[in-house]
Amino acid sequence: xxxxxxxxxxxxxxxxxxxxxxxxxxxxxxxxxxxxxxxxxxxxxxxxxxxxxxxxxxxxxxxxxxxxxxxxxxxxxxxxxxxxxxxxxxxxxxxxxxxxxxxxxxxxxxxxxxxxxxxxxxxxxxxxxxxxxxxxxxxxxxxxxxxxxxxxxxxxxxxxxxxxxxxxxxxxxxxxxxxxxxxxxxxxxxxxxxxxxxxxxxxxxxxxxxxxxxxxxxxxxxxxxxxxxxxxxxxxxxxxxxxxxxxxxxxxxxxxxxxxxxxxxxxxxxxxxxxxxxxxxxxxxxxxxxxxxxxxxxxxxxxxxxxxxxxxxxxxxxxxxxxxxxxxxxxxxxxxxxxxxxxxxxxxxxxxxxxxxxxxxxxxxxxxxxxxxxxxxxxxxxxxxxxxxxxxxxxxxxxxxxxxxxxxxxxxxxxxxxxxxxxxxxxxxxxxxxxxxxxxxxxxxxxxxxxxxxxxxxxxxxxxxxxxxxxxxxxxxxxxxxxxxxxxxxxxxxxxxxxxxxxxxxxxxxxxxxxxxxxxxxxxxxxxxxxxxxxxxxxxxxxxxxxxxxxxxxxxxxxxxxxxxx
Amino acid sequence: xxxxxxxxxxxxxxxxxxxxxxxxxxxxxxxxxxxxxxxxxxxxxxxxxxxxxxxxxxxxxxxxxxxxxxxxxxxxxxxxxxxxxxxxxxxxxxxxxxxxxxxxxxxxxxxxxxxxxxxxxxxxxxxxxxxxxxxxxxxxxxxxxxxxxxxxxxxxxxxxxxxxxxxxxxxxxxxxxxxxxxxxxxxxxxxxxxxxxxxxxxxxxxxxxxxxxxxxxxxxxxxxxxxxxxxxxxxxxxxxxxxxx
Numbered sequence: 001x002x003x004x005x006x007x008x009x010x011x012x013x014x015x016x017x018x019x020x021x022x023x024x025x026x027x028x029x030x031x032x033x034x035x036x037x038x039x040x041x042x043x044x045x046x047x048x049x050x051x052x053x054x055x056x057x058x059x060x061x062x063x064x065x066x067x068x069x070x071x072x073x074x075x076x077x078x079x080x081x082x083x084x085x086x087x088x089x090x091x092x093x094x095x096x097x098x099x100x101x102x103x104x105x106x107x108x109x110x111x112x113x114x115x116x117x118x119x120x121x122x123x124x125x126x127x128x129x130x131x132x133x134x135x136x137x138x139x140x141x142x143x144x145x146x147x148x149x150x151x152x153x154x155x156x157x158x159x160x161x162x163x164x165x166x167x168x169x170x171x172x173x174x175x176x177x178x179x180x181x182x183x184x185x186x187x188x189x190x191x192x193x194x195x196x197x198x199x200x201x202x203x204x205x206x207x208x209x210x211x212x213x214x215x216x217x218x219x220x221x222x223x224x225x226x227x228x229x230x231x232x233x234x235x236x237x238x239x240x241x242x243x244x245x246x247x248x249x250x251x252x253x254x255x256x257x258x259x260x261x262x263x264x265x266x267x268x269x270x271x272x273x274x275x276x277x278x279x280x281x282x283x284x285x286x287x288x289x290x291x292x293x294x295x296x297x298x299x300x301x302x303x304x305x306x307x308x309x310x311x312x313x314x315x316x317x318x319x320x321x322x323x324x325x326x327x328x329x330x331x332x333x334x335x336x337x338x339x340x341x342x343x344x345x346x347x348x349x350x351x352x353x354x355x356x357x358x359x360x361x362x363x364x365x366x367x368x369x370x371x372x373x374x375x376x377x378x379x380x381x382x383x384x385x386x387x388x389x390x391x392x393x394x395x396x397x398x399x400x401x402x403x404x405x406x407x408x409x410x411x412x413x414x415x416x417x418x419x420x421x422x423x424x425x426x427x428x429x430x431x432x433x434x435x436x437x438x439x440x441x442x443x444x445x446x447x448x449x450x451x452x453x454x455x456x457x458x459x460x461x462x463x464x465x466x467x468x469x470x471x472x473x474x475x476x477x478x479x480x481x482x483x484x485x486x487x488x489x490x491x492x493x494x495x496x497x498x499x500x501x502x503x504x505x506x507x508x509x510x511x512x513x514x515x516x517x518x519x520x521x522x523x524x525x526x527x528x529x530x531x532x533x534x535x536x537x538x539x540x541x542x543x544x545x546x547x548x549x550x551x552x553x554x555x556x557x558x559x560x561x562x563x564x565x566x
Numbered sequence: 567x568x569x570x571x572x573x574x575x576x577x578x579x580x581x582x583x584x585x586x587x588x589x590x591x592x593x594x595x596x597x598x599x600x601x602x603x604x605x606x607x608x609x610x611x612x613x614x615x616x617x618x619x620x621x622x623x624x625x626x627x628x629x630x631x632x633x634x635x636x637x638x639x640x641x642x643x644x645x646x647x648x649x650x651x652x653x654x655x656x657x658x659x660x661x662x663x664x665x666x667x668x669x670x671x672x673x674x675x676x677x678x679x680x681x682x683x684x685x686x687x688x689x690x691x692x693x694x695x696x697x698x699x700x701x702x703x704x705x706x707x708x709x710x711x712x713x714x715x716x717x718x719x720x721x722x723x724x725x726x727x728x729x730x731x732x733x734x735x736x737x738x739x740x741x742x743x744x745x746x747x748x749x750x751x752x753x754x755x756x757x758x759x760x761x762x763x764x765x766x767x768x769x770x771x772x773x774x775x776x777x778x779x780x781x782x783x784x785x786x787x788x789x790x791x792x793x794x795x796x797x798x799x800x801x802x803x804x805x806x807x808x809x810x811x
Contacts, residue, residue: 070738459598489737499736510742513749520690524595531598 012072012092015504019064020057022505027056039126041155044118051115058108061100063511066478067504069093073486073561075494082484082561089483097475104471105441113438117329124330125154125161132164136171144168153322202232209241213248221245264290271303280310285397314414316381317394318401321361324354331433333360336455339420342369346426348380353427357383365389365416373416377403382423387416425454432456436464444468448535462530463523466542470522473546477553478515484557487564569642570652576638577656581631588623591686592616615684618675621664625697625719626687628660632723633748636730644804646795650724657720662713665705693752696759703777715777718784723751725788728795731802740799758783 031052032045040048069089076085132147148168151161205228212221222245229238267290274283284307291300333351337344344367348360360380365387367373377389378401389403431443432451443451444465452458495503529541596612632653643649668675687694697719704715730744731737757763758780767779774782 070742074736074738485741486738489741491734491736491738493735495736503736503739507738507742510739510746514745517690517749521591521686524591524686527598528594 011075011500012068012089013096015071015500016064016068016096018501019068019504019508020061023060023064023508024053024057027053030056038119038122040118040122041125041158043155043158044122048115048118051111051118054111055108055115058100058104060508060512061104062474062478062515063508065093065096065100065475066482066511066515067507068096069479069482070486070489070507071495071500071504073483073488074490076483076487076490078490078565080487082487082558085487085561086480086483090479093479093483094476097472097479101472101475105468109438109440113329113434116434116438120330121154121325124325125151125158128154129160129164132168136167139171139175141168141171141175144171149318149322150325153319153325198231202228202230202235202238204228205231206235206238206241209245213241213245218245218248221248264294268300268303271307275303275307275310278310280307280313281315281392281397281400283307284311284392288397311392314388315390315392315400316357316379316388318379318391319394320356321352321359321379321381321391324352324356324359325350328352328354329434330361331430333426333430333433335421335426335429337421337425342367342420344368344420346421351426351430351433353430357381358423358426358430363389374406375403375416376406377401382419382426385417385419385422387419389416390414421454429454429456432461436460439464441465441468458535459527459531462533462535462538463526466526466530466538467523469539469543470526470546473550474519477550480550480554480557481560484560487561490564573635573639573642573652574656577631577635577653580634581627581660584630584634585620585623585627588627588687589616589619592619592623595686596684619685621667621675622682622685622698623687624664625661625701626691626694628657628720629723629748629751632657633726633730633744636727636744639727640731640802642804643802646802649727649802650721650792653724653727654717654721657723658713658717661701661716661720665701665712665716668705691749691752693754693756696756697752700755700759700777700780703775704781715781718781718788719755721788722754722784722791725791725795726751728791728799731795731799733798734800754787755780755784 028049031049034052035045035048072089072093073085128147128150132144132151135141135144135147145168148164151158151164155161205224209221209224209228212218212224222242225238225242225245229235229242232238267286271283271286271290274280274286284304287300287304287307290297291304294300330350330352333346333348335344335346345365346360347364349362350360352359358381360377360382362376362378363380364376365373365380366375375389379391380387380389380403381391382388391401393399428447428451431447432439433456439461444461448458448461448465451461525545526542529538529545533541593612593616596608596616600607600611635653639649639653643652664675682688682695682698688698700719701716704712707715726744726747729747730740732740732743759776761776763783764774764776764779767774767782772779
């Protein structure tokens with residue numbers, strides 16, 4: 001008997017590991033095939049495949065453990081009782097059940113969330129790339145630039161993105177050339193049209209230039225003389241006047257460097273004035289231009305930083321959103337809150353929770369009541385309880401994304417401050433917004449009531465929690481029944497290694513079908529409890545029921561094993 | 567005869583228990599949809615469904631009962647033919663029961679009505695609706711044709727018996743193949759009742775209603791499973807009395 005027990009121990013673990021590896025391998029292969037179909041980005045491909053393999057392993061773990069326990073039961077000595085057989089097998093089987101349960105409860109949800117993010121990111125990239133190609137085909141360069149920006153934000157090094165960038169740049173060069181050529185053609189045409197009256201027009205400019213010279217307006221005089229010569233270059237007195245005005249101009253104004261320095265200083269002063277008057281966007285635009293002219297000016301760096309700090313109160317940079325898009329999971333958001341009979345609703349096509357706040361794409365905010373607000377914005381950021389509905393391009397500060405208002409009270413507000421909800425509330429809702437399977441267990445256990453208060457469906461969340469909690473019980477039940485079934489359906493001889501290695505994966509497939517039907521059936525009871533009870537009573541009822549079923553299965557296992565052949 | 571009596575008795579007890587279980591599950595599934603737990607609300611929403619569920623669930627209960635009887639029959643019967651006849655006949659009687667009730671007592675009973683989709687059986691076993699459609703269509707046939715069209719479904723259920731006796735060397739295969747086969751049976755019914763299967767008969771020159779072609783295909787599967795039994799499955803044990811270790 002002790003020999004049989006030790007044999008059981010030695011077979012259960014290697015067989016489970018073997019089957020787990022097969023399950024993981026199948027998941028990996030399926031993920032590679034599936035990844036190609038879903039156009040997963042190449043740099044995410046490896047993580048996608050491994051993640052998929054892990055999820056597949058978690059899905060197959062119950063039948064794997066059942067078959068391992070069954071095979072272990074097949075090796076028990078004839079005439080042995082269930083209790084004696086279980087003694088040798090139960091401890092390693094329960095350890096395995098525990099390992100699988102921990103794996104399922106704590107590792108699978110974040111892995112699933114990551115897979116979801118990879119899927120969404122790839123989808124966003126591919127959609128933007130398709131739109132970019134269409135925009136380039138239809139010569140909509142502005143739209144193409146926007147889509148390219150999305151592609152570059154997600155995967156700048158992807159070959160498809162680099163190729164698209166080259167095509168975009170070529171299209172821009174082509175378009176610029178066309179514009180220049182068109183302008184040149186227009187200029188020539190107007191010159192021909194005006195040729196007949198050149199002398200008359202040139203004379204007018206000449207007379208005006210002389211008048212300006214007499215009045216001491218040397219710059220105007222020189223300009224008008226040049227215009228006159230351009231129109232009628234053969235007139236000698238015009239050339240003389242041009243030279244004369246140039247000499248006067250040279251003597252009247254300071255050298256070019258000095259003039260440039262003064263203009264630069266004047267613009268800096270103008271920027272400073274804007275900064276003092278808290279016109280941060282205008283100041284930032286001006287300082288950005290000056291910084292590109294003189295990047296080594298320390299004053300300018302200081303003012304640019306100050307204007308940027310001020311600007312952050314009313315605007316955020318689009319590249320901050322793009323950086324978040326690259327790193328964090330995006331979800332559609334529908335946040336509802338009822339406060340003193342006042343309805344609030346924040347909806348976004350995409351929401352991204354980063355450390356610097358929550359970014360929203362195509363967001364609408366509606367607030368009922370006396371201070372009603374209806375606002376929509378292409379991009380917005382929530383920090384604390386302030387919603388910034390404006391964004392600006394850091395490299396091209398002239399381009400801003402502005403909100404649309406449909407309420408008089410709030411129109412033109414720089415920031416929606418002191419909102420009745422804050423960043424943490426939205427983060428919590430976002431945690432509960434995705435697939436229920438992606439929500440970490442601790443959130444389900446400790447934040448479920450709060451999430452229900454913020455409008456999430458309590459029944460769905462409780463059902464998911466119940467499903468997770470049932471996993472360890474399911475594993476224990478399968479171990480118990482597996483050992484009993486192995487004993488009951490023990491052959492005349494113990495199965496050979498070939499039969500085990502080849503047969504076990506087939507047995508796993510066969511076992512998965514009834515397990516699925518039973519788990520689907522148990523969902524009915526779970527739904528009932530989740531929909532009719534609060535969290536505390538739900539947990540008590542569900543855990544009590546699972547414990548009861550486990551005891552019943554233990555009794556059933558004893559009965560099945562008792563009918564085993566002697 | 568004593569063995570036969572024990573088999574029939576056990577079959578009926580298990581049938582009632584499984585049918586009751588399926589009815590219970592249907593009722594439990596209906597409760598979360600109720601706005602209030604009042605009798606009026608209940609009657610308005612689920613009255614008809616719950617009253618008809620015992621009969622709607624009967625084919626599923628029959629298949630489950632038949633599967634649970636396989637091991638019992640393997641131990642009791644020595645003859646394959648006796649086993650097939652016993653289970654096939656019992657299945658046929660139970661399959662025909664709702665159809666007879668509809669003809670004789672309860673004309674408004676329709677197996678394939680829209681509210682069926684709310685029952686757990688149809689939700690979890692996608693092929694179950696097809697079986698009900700088949701039985702419903704067969705119930706509309708003449709007195710002679712009705713049992714002939716239902717019989718292949720009943721016999722096909724009984725013909726899964728050799729799956730549980732697949733190999734003597736490793737009976738565990740049979741133990742897990744049996745339930746998988748029973749679940750697969752529902753999908754098989756939906757395949758046989760699908761338009762593409764019916765098209766197969768049209769292709770070779772026979773234009774038949776879908777439930778007729780499904781019956782013929784089922785009959786062919788029954789023959790194949792009998793051959794499988796003769797070639798691969800071990801003979802039933804046929805001990806005189808049930809022994810428990």
